[in-house]
Amino acid sequence: MHTQSVAQLIAGLRERQFSSVEVTRTYLDRIAALDSQYNSFISVDETAAMAAAAQADARIAAGNAAALTGIPIAHKDIFCTDGLRTSCGSRMLDNFVPPYDGTVIQHFKAAGAVLLGKTNMDEFAMGSSNESSFYGPVRNPWDTRLVPGGSSGGSAAAVAALLAPAATGTDTGGSIRQPAAFCGITGLKPTYGRVSRLGMVAFASSLDQAGPMAHSAQDCALLLNAMAGHDPLDSTSSTTSTEDYCQNLGNSLAGLRIGLPREYFGEGLDSATGACIDSALKELEAQGATLVPVSLPHSALTIPTYYIIAPAEASTNLSRFDGVRYGYRCDKPVDLHDLYTRTRQEGFGDEVKRRILVGTYALSAGYYDAYYKKAQQIRRLIKQDFMDCFAQVDVIAGPTTPGPAFALGAKSNDPIAMYLEDVYTLAVNLAGLPGMSVPAGFVDGKPVGLQLIGRHFDEARLLNVAHRLQQATDWHLRRPESATLATGASSNASAKGSATGEQA
Amino acid sequence: MSIEQAEIEKIAELARIRVSHEEIGQVTARIAEILHMVDQLQAVDTRDVEPMANPLDAAQFLRADIVTEHNRRDAFQAIAPAVEKGLYLVPKVIE
Numbered sequence: 007m008h009t010q011s012v013a014q015l016i017a018g019l020r021e022r023q024f025s026s027v028e029v030t031r032t033y034l035d036r037i038a039a040l041d042s043q044y045n046s047f048i049s050v051d052e053t054a055a056m057a058a059a060a061q062a063d064a065r066i067a068a069g070n071a072a073a074l075t076g077i078p079i080a081h082k083d084i085f086c087t088d089g090l091r092t093s094c095g096s097r098m099l100d101n102f103v104p105p106y107d108g109t110v111i112q113h114f115k116a117a118g119a120v121l122l123g124k125t126n127m128d129e130f131a132m133g134s135s136n137e138s139s140f141y142g143p144v145r146n147p148w149d150t151r152l153v154p155g156g157s158s159g160g161s162a163a164a165v166a167a168l169l170a171p172a173a174t175g176t177d178t179g180g181s182i183r184q185p186a187a188f189c190g191i192t193g194l195k196p197t198y199g200r201v202s203r204l205g206m207v208a209f210a211s212s213l214d215q216a217g218p219m220a221h222s223a224q225d226c227a228l229l230l231n232a233m234a235g236h237d238p239l240d241s242t243s244s245t246t247s248t249e250d251y252c253q254n255l256g257n258s259l260a261g262l263r264i265g266l267p268r269e270y271f272g273e274g275l276d277s278a279t280g281a282c283i284d285s286a287l288k289e290l291e292a293q294g295a296t297l298v299p300v301s302l303p304h305s306a307l308t309i310p311t312y313y314i315i316a317p318a319e320a321s322t323n324l325s326r327f328d329g330v331r332y333g334y335r336c337d338k339p340v341d342l343h344d345l346y347t348r349t350r351q352e353g354f355g356d357e358v359k360r361r362i363l364v365g366t367y368a369l370s371a372g373y374y375d376a377y378y379k380k381a382q383q384i385r386r387l388i389k390q391d392f393m394d395c396f397a398q399v400d401v402i403a404g405p406t407t408p409g410p411a412f413a414l415g416a417k418s419n420d421p422i423a424m425y426l427e428d429v430y431t432l433a434v435n436l437a438g439l440p441g442m443s444v445p446a447g448f449v450d451g452k453p454v455g456l457q458l459i460g461r462h463f464d465e466a467r468l469l470n471v472a473h474r475l476q477q478a479t480d481w482h483l484r485r486p487e488s489a490t491l492a493t494g495a496s497s498n499a500s501a502k503g504s505a506t507g508e509q510a
Numbered sequence: 511m512s513i514e515q516a517e518i519e520k521i522a523e524l525a526r527i528r529v530s531h532e533e534i535g536q537v538t539a540r541i542a543e544i545l546h547m548v549d550q551l552q553a554v555d556t557r558d559v560e561p562m563a564n565p566l567d568a569a570q571f572l573r574a575d576i577v578t579e580h581n582r583r584d585a586f587q588a589i590a591p592a593v594e595k596g597l598y599l600v601p602k603v604i605e
Contacts, residue, residue, distance in 0.1 A: 101589075102589065104589075105582065105585040105586060105588070105589065198564075198565045198566060199568065212563060212564055213565075241570045241571060242564070242568065242570075244566070245571070306550075307550070307554065309547070310547055310548040310550050310551050311551065313544060313547065313548055314551070321525060325525075330591070330598050330600055331586070331590050332589045332590055332591075333591075335591035335592070339601050341601050341602075341603075342600050342603050345600060345601055346526040347523075347526050347527060347528035348528050350525075350526055350527045351527055351528035351529070351530075354527070359527055359537075360537070360544070362525050363522060363525055363527065364544050367513075367517075367541070370524060376552070377548070377551075380551050380552070380554075380556060381551060382561035382562050382563060383560070383561050384551055384554055385561075385562045385565075386559055386560060386562040387554075387556070387559060389562065389565060421544065422543055422547055435565075436565065462566065
């Protein structure tokens with residue numbers, strides 16, 4: 007059961023081959039038996055999940071099934087869940103039990119999905135390796151010595167290890183796409199504003215966007231159908247109409263123009279990773295797409311631009327954590343100043359504090375024009391590069407990351423080296439575009455991701471290209487060895503990953 | 511751009527984050543590295559480029575001025591560190 011896709015699970019539930027109670031129990035048992043080797047979940051409420059599954063079965067029996075009725079979904083622990091702790095990977099919110107559901111969670115509940123649990127993440131979504139979590143690092147199911155990527159590393163690892171059929175993530179600078187690439191799954195960051203941010207703990211409000219993470223483009227489309235849409239309670243959510251993202255998955259790629267930015271294939275790209283990308287592109291070419299060389303001339307500026315804008319917005323957003331209304335409060339504050347400063351010293355981890363300080367600096371009197379305004383101007387130039395490319399091509403493609411997953415600890419003491427991991431993903435957020443990572447092969451048993459970037463609100467086309475690629479290849483069907491063992495026998499198992507090729 | 515330890519102390523005070531004596535040297539060094547990295551932006555000519563705050567250049571929409579939310583003070587205060595009679599408690603500010 008746990009090897010089936012979301013689409014297959016939907017069909018199986020409708021045809022009464024199995025019940026949601028059985029499916030949900032299977033995943034809960036797998037989490038209990040296997041997750042100690044990955045640490046991909048922070049909170050699992052078995053009782054609530056089983057109750058939701060029983061309700062889903064009743065709904066199916068009554069003939070009232072909605073799109074995702076009975077499907078267990080894991081949610082990144084950044085989405086507020088009514089009555090279930092939402093930690094955001096931080097000590098600051100370790101005791102925070104929201105009194106409401108975020109809009110994304112409401113949408114999944116309305117679609118009948120079962121909330122399986124809350125997944126681990128970099129603290130406040132700041133990180134590219136899932137090592138900054140207060141709850142400890144997540145390990146990559148393909149090789150537990152490696153990071154899963156971040157910040158949605160728990161969601162990516164949980165899906166890759168078959169502990170959930172699909173999950174949600176959020177992406178501020180690559181936090182869906184990079185862990186999807188490192189864990190060999192499919193992830194989509196929609197256009198800025200496509201999915202409501204209400205009840206999603208804010209990091210950088212002009213960049214944050216939620217999206218689906220699953221094994222296939224088809225499964226991502228099924229989830230996006232539930233997630234997308236205008237929310238009157240999120241003033242940045244788009245009123246552009248949504249569509250059925252499953253409808254055009256099978257469209258032919260004949261005549262499609264795919265731009266290859268030379269800046270994404272140059273120095274810094276691991277050659278074996280580049281070879282995987284080339285073979286995926288050849289497959290798209292074989293299906294009738296045309297590969298067109300293009301240029302994004304301001305690419306080298308995306309890292310410095312992002313590392314002004316994101317920390318500046320974070321410093322503002324995270325000022326709300328003051329030890330007064332909810333969350334962590336330091337012990338025995340002597341006065342109000344001590345309450346604020348010590349709560350924030352003790353409640354935040356190092357990377358979060360670093361970004362708050364950088365952001366505070368960039369916004370402070372005398373530096374605003376030189377840093378924040380300058381970065382916003384260059385942000386426009388970066389977006390214009392993409393607009394110029396999209397005058398010539400329909401989709402832009404390249405690697406998601408410069409190389410495959412790296413070892414735990416390899417970059418955790420070097421912030422700048424960690425920032426460089428996001429060199430190919432940051433620009434998409436700065437420009438507000440939709441972007442995907444799609445499995446595109448392996449380097450020494452480690453997954454590689456192909457990145458697809460589309461025009462604003464062109465998610466359906468990205469999903470179409472990814473689906474066509476997945477119809478012709480089996481990279482997305484490979485499973486890590488550590489996840490294919492029977493539950494129970496797992497604790498002694500070697501976690502060394504290998505492409506076993508088990509079919510979903 | 512290099513940054514002095516005293517400047518970091520000032521920024522930390524603005525951000526209301528206590529930084530201990532043991533940490534301040536390391537924090538300063540790390541932030542100096544980041545500021546050095548972002549300094550390459552200064553070389554770019556951005557005359558006449560409008561700053562972009564929203565990637566879709568979208569304006570905030572307005573909604574009707576009607577009550578849509580209900581008072582949920584008890585639910586929100588149930589998760590606060592310290593409350594009394596509907597008020598949030600903090601250490602004494604005025605003697």
